[in-house]
Amino acid sequence: EADIYQTPRYLVIGTGKKITLECSQTMGHDKMYWYQQDPGMELHLIHYSYGVNSTEKGDLSSESTVSRIRTEHFPLTLESARPSHTSQYLCASSETSGGAYNEQFFGPGTRLTVL
Amino acid sequence: AQRVTQPEKLLSVFKGAPVELKCNYSYSGSPELFWYVQYSRQRLQLLLRHISRESIKGFTADLNKGETSFHLKKPFAQEEDSAMYYCALFSGGYNKLIFGAGTRLAVHP
Numbered sequence: 001e002a003d004i005y006q007t008p009r010y011l012v013i014g015t016g017k018k019i020t021l022e023c024s025q026t027m028g029h030d031k032m033y034w035y036q037q038d039p040g041m042e043l044h045l046i047h048y049s050y051g052v053n054s055t056e057k058g059d060l061s062s063e064s065t066v067s068r069i070r071t072e073h074f075p076l077t078l079e080s081a082r083p084s085h086t087s088q089y090l091c092a093s094s095e096t097s098g099g100a101y102n103e104q105f106f107g108p109g110t111r112l113t114v115l
Numbered sequence: 116a117q118r119v120t121q122p123e124k125l126l127s128v129f130k131g132a133p134v135e136l137k138c139n140y141s142y143s144g145s146p147e148l149f150w151y152v153q154y155s156r157q158r159l160q161l162l163l164r165h166i167s168r169e170s171i172k173g174f175t176a177d178l179n180k181g182e183t184s185f186h187l188k189k190p191f192a193q194e195e196d197s198a199m200y201y202c203a204l205f206s207g208g209y210n211k212l213i214f215g216a217g218t219r220l221a222v223h224p
Contacts, residue, residue, distance in 0.1 A: 043212075
């Protein structure tokens, strides 16, 4: 079934740990995105990718990094987690066609808490 | 600057009452706007887009360029409409969306 998967759904971790948030999609989409959302605030785009070996930073500066080695996989890594990284992280994907908007489909999110 | 503003964090109404979720935008070009919804324990999903001019689950939204608004309306709220609603602006480029902070709609029996 075509879907977007994120693991883990919840993560509580100590300061200084390295973490990787997983995102995979079976939608066959080229474009993928990572959003960060603090409680009661806007979703902010932190990374996006047009396809394999293509990654770009979004509007909100983030200390996280991403990679896109396979079309369906777009993991996000924090080398050294800090309490300021506590947030919800949403992964999304979309098709690529022309200049019009292509609907972004969202994963269930990962809620990260750094103690 | 491109911006989406949703002035209400929470909108609380009774079942059967009309609902209007406000959204204002700032955009220099011709805007394309959307409403996304997130029901409890579900993921964020597209509710409607202004170019479709359709009614989804009884909701409609009209783009008012003069007032730079895209308010979401429903004449008679249902309890199952309770959710977080996000207004979003398509900013072109890499399929970029700019989101508002969201409004929580609570419909009481």
